[in-house]
Amino acid sequence: MNRVLAIGVVVALACGICIAEEPPKKREKPKYEFPEKYDPDGIGKVYMGREIAHVMGFGAAGWLERKERIKEEDPEKLIKSLDLKEGMVVADVGAGSGYHTFMIAPLVGAKGKVIASDIQQEMLDLVTKKAKDKKVTNVETVKGTETDPKLPAGKVDLILLVDVYHEFKYPFEMTEKMVDALKPGGKLVFVEFKLEDDKVLIKLVHKMSERQVLKEMTAFTEMTHTKTVGTLPWQHVVIFTKKELKK
Numbered sequence: 547m548n549r550v551l552a553i554g555v556v557v558a559l560a561c562g563i564c565i566a567e568e569p570p571k572k573r574e575k576p577k578y579e580f581p582e583k584y585d586p587d588g589i590g591k592v593y594m595g596r597e598i599a600h601v602m603g604f605g606a607a608g609w610l611e612r613k614e615r616i617k618e619e620d621p622e623k624l625i626k627s628l629d630l631k632e633g634m635v636v637a638d639v640g641a642g643s644g645y646h647t648f649m650i651a652p653l654v655g656a657k658g659k660v661i662a663s664d665i666q667q668e669m670l671d672l673v674t675k676k677a678k679d680k681k682v683t684n685v686e687t688v689k690g691t692e693t694d695p696k697l698p699a700g701k702v703d704l705i706l707l708v709d710v711y712h713e714f715k716y717p718f719e720m721t722e723k724m725v726d727a728l729k730p731g732g733k734l735v736f737v738e739f740k741l742e743d744d745k746v747l748i749k750l751v752h753k754m755s756e757r758q759v760l761k762e763m764t765a766f767t768e769m770t771h772t773k774t775v776g777t778l779p780w781q782h783v784v785i786f787t788k789k790e791l792k793k
């Protein structure tokens with residue numbers, strides 16, 4: 547065996563475990579379906595048995611800032627459940643008017659940052675204005691697309707999705723990009739209105755069961771379901787953690 551080949555074999559053997567832990571490069575993409583009969587509150591497109599909801603337009607941004615949210619969603623409790631630390635990079639995907647972005651920003655501090663990603667420029671403009679008014683300097687806005695939140699690969703500690711995932715037109719493609727953006731050990735957090743609870747007065751296609759979230763994450767084998775927080779009034783918080791690569 548020549549010297550270069552021998553060194554290659556030794557390096558490959560030494561890294562054997564981490565190679566074995568590499569995430570699968572090719573995932574089986576579930577099919578999108580377009581049934582003849584569907585709920586008019588949705589877009590007529592079905593993913594893994596769930597109809598996708600319409601995107602909430604920027605004209606309704608005021609609704610995101612309503613004071614009833616405190617009673618219905620207990621956002622303080624939600625943010626506490628995320629276990630945020632100084633220096634973290636957090637992405638608020640589908641940030642809307644930045645309701646949660648500005649709760650997170652002081653917790654990650656100047657050494658960390660919050661990336662507010664949305665597909666509507668009008669929503670991002672509201673975030674930019676709020677940052678200016680509040681003199682907050684650790685919030686960045688990023689204009690995503692329907693298939694890509696445009697986050698930096700492997701750089702994000704936590705991705706927060708509050709009342710957002712159920713309206714992704716391309717949930718599989720978005721999740722692929724979000725998983726790629728996470729560091730090993732990073733978290734993907736779904737916050738959805740509980741379909742299991744009839745007392746949660748939200749239109750059906752805007753609610754998701756915990757079971758459905760778990761089902762839609764089955765293709766992403768590098769993500770482990772680590773916790774569900776069920777103690778918020780109307781929503782559940784379903785948390786997945788990206789596997790660490792063994793050295």
Ligand SMILES: C[S@@+](CC[C@H](N)C(=O)[O-])C[C@H]1O[C@@H](n2cnc3c(N)ncnc32)[C@H](O)[C@@H]1O
Pocket residue numbers: 601602610639640641642643644645646663664665666669690691692693694695707708709710713714715720
């Ligand atoms: C119901 S609002 C929730 C906003 C915010 N998370 C909150 O709880 O206040 C949903 C937001 O998700 C955004 N959105 C929908 N599809 C998206 C996508 N593929 N990528 C990024 N944002 C998206 C919409 O533009 C809208 O601002």
